[in-house]
Amino acid sequence: MGTSFAQQANNPQAKHGNKFEQLGTLISDPNVFRAASGAPGSQYWQQKADYLIDVAIDEEKQLLHGKETITYTNNSPDELSYLWLQLDENEHADNAENKRFETSSMRARMSAKELQNLLPKENGLGVNILKVTDATGRALSYTINYTMMRVELPQKLKPGAKFSFKIDWNYRISNRNEEGGRGGYEYFPADDNYVYTIAQWYPRMAVYSDFQGWQNKQFTGRGEFALAFGDFKVNITVPADHIVGSTGECLNYPSVLTPGQLGRWKEAQQADEPLEVVTLAEVNEKLKTKSTRTKTWQYEAKNVRDFAFVSSRRLVWDAQKVKQGVQGNQPMAMSYYGPEAYPLYRRYSTKAVAHTLRVYSKHTIEYPYPVAISVEAANGMEYPMICFNYGRADADGTYSEATKYGMIGVIIHEVGHNFFPMIVNSDERQWTWMDEGLNTFCQFLAEQAWDKDFPSRRGPAYRITDYMSLPKDELEPIMTNSENINQFGPNAYSKPATALNILRETVMGRELFDYAFKEYAKRWAFKHPTPADFFRTMEDASAVDLDWFWRGWFFGTDAVDISLDNMQQFSLPGSPSAKNAEAKSKFNKELHSLSRQRNIAENMDFLIDSDTSLVDFYNKWDRFAVSPKDQQAYDAFYASLTPQEQAIYRGDYKFYELEFTNKGGLVMPIIVEWTFEDGTQEIDFLPAYIWRKNEERVIKVFAKRKAVKSVLIDPNRETADIDESNNSWPRNQRASRFELFKQNNAARGASAGSNPMKESLKK
Template identity: 75%
Template sequence: MSNNSQSNHGNKFEQLGTLLSDPNIFRTASGAPGSMYWQQKADYVIHCELDEVNQRMKGSETITYTNNSPDPLSYLWIQLDENEHADDAENKRFNQSRLTERMSLEQLQGLVPTQNGYGVNIHKVTDGANKPLPYTINYTMMRIDLPTPLKPGAKFVLNIDWDYKISNRMVEGGRGGYEYFAGDDNYLYTIAQWFPRMAVYSDFQGWQNKQFTGRGEFALVFGDYKVHITVPADHIVGATGECQNYNQVLNATQLSRWKQAQNSQEPVEVVSLADAKEAMKTKSSSKKTWIYEAKNVRDFAFVSSRRLVWDALKVNEGIAGNQPMAMSYYGPEAYPLYRKYSTKVVAHTLKTYSKFSIPYPYPVAISVEAANGMEYPMICFNYGRADADGTYSEAVKYGMIGVIIHEVGHNFFPMIVNSDERQWTWMDEGLNTFLQFLTEQEWDKDFPSRRGPAHKIVDYMKLPKDQLEPIMTNSENIVQFGPNAYAKPATALNILRETVMGRKLFDYAFKEYANRWAFKHPTPADFFRTMEDASAVDLDWFWRGWFFGTEAVDISLENVTQYRMQGGSPKQTKQQQETAFKDDLNTITRQRNMEENMAFLVEKDTSLLDFYNKWDRFAVRPADEAGYQQFYQSLTPKEKDIMDGKISFYELQFKNNGGLVMPIILEWTYTDGSKELEHIPAYIWRLNEKEVYKVFAKQKEVASICIDPYRETADIEESNNAWPRQAQPSRFEIFKQQGQGVRGQSTESNPMKEAKNQNK
């Protein structure tokens, strides 16, 4: 990382060089796809059935795989994510566990090995002619050996029959599964990462067959899907893509409402709350098949339950060339929140993300309330339930809105700008959290965003180094996943936009990245290079510090020295000399001698006096005054201001205590009460990364100086940011301030409930 580790310069501003992959014919040095860029394609036809009685999913699929690479392939890799839940799953063995003095029964139960029968059962793997294909399963990956190498440009058809036991995701964790509602004896199924899916084969790493252990999400191939989903007849299904047979699966009233939603200015309940409550009372023994199609997507997921309200709204404006349907599916317990907010949040998210990246290209975007947060193309699962009396806390409200924005936003990153989540979590979570912050702030100027503002990453940045790792760290190797992969990159991008590059340059470059890599597979190097290529801003120092390092921002204003011309005229000069002369003589001994009325010898014996005792050494001579006036009249107005002492010079000394170089932002407060903001680029640290000096000329008298007044650089130690030094609030005072209540963090659990009870 350090080119010149023994020096105070020549490290932090060096170009990234070997830290980035070399450009080539597939990926250019500008960050754009190269002239020979390629990617694979996988098209799916799937028939599946949800067995609610036995809690099983079974299916058969046909995959048509197109080898667009220049390489012959002798085998294909398939992802089996459901094997994460298998009894002998690798992640169950390598995850650490500890015992404490106080443990719940549930915690102890989680330490006991189980035999639940989870994991994918592969029943058949054949080629297009139904000839068996040999395969090998390694945990969550399955290698299919081809009879002959698949040549560049060729297609291969394979068929897979499979089934698995659906897990209770509220107990087992993970992305997909069911949630059981004992009150009405019904299930909510969020079926995700559920079918054997093609792994990515790319120009930059070959097969991405890194195992799925629960954290690093996935890398997937784009393709077209046609999925037949058979479920109990009283279930409602929402899925990736567009339903092809609403006229067969909806009753006449629901179909009429669906058509009404195409032109409504407000969300329309296609399946009403009354419909859902009625369906919850009994269970149908018959089945229906919902048919969905999706073009150019990288995955497919769906929700199925009889206890769903479904509302829909067409997004008529704000997305160039598209008017998608924004929709929400939710149970009765989420109705007070989701009916009011969810679909409008979906629409707002699509519009805002489209403004900052690319116009949303898909026909649908769905938010499902499922007590968790996870994303797939055109559909996502979020939380947000009210209390039994219909009230909710402010924290739940804003948390729900935030998570809907976040998960819907994932349609852009990584569902369209298709980065490898298993390798670089920040490329989807960090970029998406940044856009989530911008979208939250456009929802409500007082939105209590948790991630994005620079000062909110400070507690993480100041942790001991053994608890930190660079953003450029593999998902499974991160200690504090949320701060590292979500908050820190989001903060870094916000600092880039607001402080380093400025909104205009940043927004143009970010849109360029999104457009270049929409429906393609970018790497971090492609992002870093594009942001510089489209803006003409050298950002290697920023990527090096924020993404490849663990240092923090702590810029200290060490010292301030004021210089001012005290006047240049002979009279002023003599006065200054007289003052200096007297100051030099004015010792403590002289003062005390005079206080004692000491009789000095030259006063008692006047014969000791001579010319110099009577000479006025500070008198102004006519020749001096004439010469000065001639000089003064030759000066420019600015030079006269300097000579007259109207301009003061302030020399500021800065120290980089944290190590992370950043711009220096100064707020000057003058004695007349006015303020001035001044930005010093980060390049000031180029020749000395540890300590720098800077002189400023000011026409006003300075009362105080503050570094980073708007807390935009994530400075971890604000006590050294001010001159003169200012007293900092103690821990007790800070606690009292927080206790007064922050928007989105209610001081009571549910003020709405309390108000409702008072009004009874």
């Protein structure tokens, strides 16, 4: 699937017959499991994995202990001899592959931290598998290969059969800020407390699918995961003064919450505004002491592909019911955050969660789960019903505009992952763009619905041009495995999101795109789609042939650079008098010379003026006069024309021939903006198909009733054209400017910037 278009050209020696051919061998063939329409086939199947887990956090030793029972259902037509499970925590182990396959080099000046990172580490991290047995307690043979574990079955698991087995394990919880990765703890020295974001923490089933068998590609930290759907029952034992937020619904709030908290929880279930279930005052009081007892929180989640939770005594918890915008379901939108995030999260987080559910439900499927949670954890990562985000204020409670919009954006993005890939369950290990790209596109829709001036970083076409204009040897197609991508963010997030926005706004139009995109989400909700299923559904539901678009944007590295190289004006002379006037003008031009002009200017005495005997018929003859015969013939011809033909002969229309070249290689629609002499404007839209017979150069004639002053292509910057200097005729000469002094303020929405809120407090 990662093969580049250049290797798949049908007609490599020609300027046509390549970019508009169907995808053919670039995508998998349809079959009984995946239909040619892009829908699940008549015999589509997928596996199921149910979990019963007991997990405990030892806060003193920073250990996580777990016991689980997995019931695996083989819905495939195949007999299975073994099962593959993922052990993601092994990415931190001393022998992890990802600690060895990155390049490194020495420089003339290096920090102590950089040198320390080059030293071999013995950190004792990684999963310790204590026991693997069947349901009766009989030991099962297993093999661990880095982040993958193969469990041998005592007998082949036949189609339709189930197998239950048990695993006991533990691991040392890592410091997320030091070791990186998704799960772990963050330590707060000011109050000597921890926030545990426990993610990718239990041995979990890999996907076995119709299109690739076992997905057991190693986890190296980037390509995330592919997981089976199932039902979870999880008992979480933590210090008694901790608050837990988790995937699923809590079954025992009455036994783990105080009476006041339980009352506020019941009140929040009807609230239109976020209501604090655990208050900031309660958190500040709890930080004074630490409980030595434990409590067990009981959670249940149905039809999810994963499970994660947060636990800490330093968590404020607020919640509200999402009563509108999610038909047939009124989920609880909730947030968990520490005191340092209170000024931002109390005001924005839960409302951003609710807003995300409404917008995504409009464009995909109705949100099906009972809760959606945002946790402030100084990072960004997603799991079913819960996600971890950033967004902390300064000590005085102020924050920059960049922090505010960055926080809202990341909350929308991570909550949005509930839809892609937690529900529309693509394989992130293989095709990162199918979750990150589709989700980033929907994030853009939600951001723009939040505030018309929201400073979205990804989505608008012009924001991807710097990346697409890089040298080809620095780029990869979107259809590239995640571990092999150089610039991960632009490739897997920005470019596919931009491509979808261009499809919606420019190529297909909102109505056709929205219907097809929603159809894809409905078809593949709680299933495992591939890129071919997405590509086929978008075409099947819209009747728009998009193979040329997928080829260019997803399988290639060409950029958009359409140049307007020339414009010529043509007009019809019309009546005999008009024709003769044009002929006279041409005749006079032919007589014109510099000598003649200067002779007249000097009042030269011409011989023919002084010797009249030289004057004959031709000196008095008007060669451009219209004869009665010519006029009569024209009048008869004109009367026989249709009104539109008469308008042409009157000279009401002017014809403009535009010449375009495709310098970037990526075929796209041509959008032409005309500015007329009277100051008015109009736009013509040429579909991308105009390039089908010549992918490098096209000429198009336009008829206009007004005289044209100038022409501009892509006036709204909607095609991601990397070079706007060749988009106008006549060429616009842009003056180069210099700054008297360097401006230090960062642009709105940038990752770093000034804090005017703080400055205002000083006045």
